[in-house]
Amino acid sequence: MAARTLRIGLIPGDGIGKEVIPAGRRILEALPASLGLKFEFVDLKAGFETFEQTGAALPDETVAILKNECDGALFGAVSSPSKAVKGYSSPIVALRKKLDLYANVRPVKSVMTAANPIDMVIVRENTEDLYVKEEKTYDTPEGKVAEAIKRISQRASSRIATIAGEIALRRQKIRESGAPSIHKEPLVTITHKSNVLSQTDGLFRSTAREALANPRFKDVGVEEQIVDSMVYKLFRQPEAYDVIVAPNLYGDILSDGAAALVGSLGLVPSANVGEGFAIGEPCHGSAPDIMGQGISNPIATLRSAALMLEFLNEEAAAAKIYAAVDANLEEGKLLSPDLGGTAKTEEVVQDILRRL
């Protein structure tokens, strides 16, 4: 069998992005040759440091190379300032839109031996909602007022609900093949706030319901949950959730909350998914509080590399990475400080590479 060569863009970004992306590269390079996969890597720039050096947070060249030359990519994290900086706008938010990576898929899973089993996927709409970033500030006699557009479209809501349904079916198929799981039936939970935002979230809710009423999802249970009580239930009864589908901002917030349930943001991966292209990206940010100390947890990135491979139809390679990571966590001897251990990033990476 001829080896398949995947060309992967590497975008470390800022802060601990620079510590974890090299680990992502190493795990891909260490995959056994018997899988028939080869990798070529191309280093690409984006982030606040890039903005300071070049005046562009997301250089056109980065987008062009990803579009024209790559099969997929790994993105670390960027340090977007909290205060507006003229000319700067979040490069990852822009990249998702420019490459039409319409779904942000975020599996949150505890290692199955844990006392509190959690195995859910948060499927976050990735191109619109408040992230269209159409904001303005104006003066009134009472002082300044700032406004932001929350845009929800039928097209994006339908696409995201459809991929959530497909993910629920795929997970069911894996369960039926004998993989251990806490779930018996596929279930999609639609999250919204349409009791208040009856037009925007109302459209998300009704469109998602419609998409999931498609006969091909006849075996998928569908329920809905208002986002505030969703947070409550998520923390009280996380084992009840299989696939959660949410508009952009709620999905972003829910997934960081869910990360706390499994022990650390340093464990939770994501993939930005479009037609035939995927960017693996840890859910966490650039973690300026720990950068430069060599203690960042690389697991979210290693799992993101696996998730990217899954969406590039390389499930066997992805499974190898998941198994090596789970073995490290199950043994629990070499854990980074966010998980209560003392291991350095490098020691965790070495341990997982050894298990591969």
Ligand SMILES: NC(=O)C1=CN([C@@H]2O[C@H](COP(=O)(O)OP(=O)(O)OC[C@H]3O[C@@H](n4cnc5c(N)ncnc54)[C@H](O)[C@@H]3O)[C@@H](O)[C@H]2O)C=CC1
């Ligand atoms: N996709 C992206 O590029 C994202 C970027 N950010 C940016 O990151 C910067 C910092 O944001 P924060 O709100 O502090 O969120 P953060 O996710 O960077 O950090 C939150 C907390 O989690 C810890 N943490 C995160 N990743 C970790 C890892 N791999 N190992 C161990 N501990 C880890 C950090 O030390 C910190 O205490 C901001 O400039 C923000 O704009 C935030 C979220 C996503």
Ligand SMILES: O=C(O)CCCC(=O)C(=O)O
């Ligand atoms: O800080 C940035 O530039 C991007 C933050 C966006 C974010 O949290 C996510 O989408 O995961």
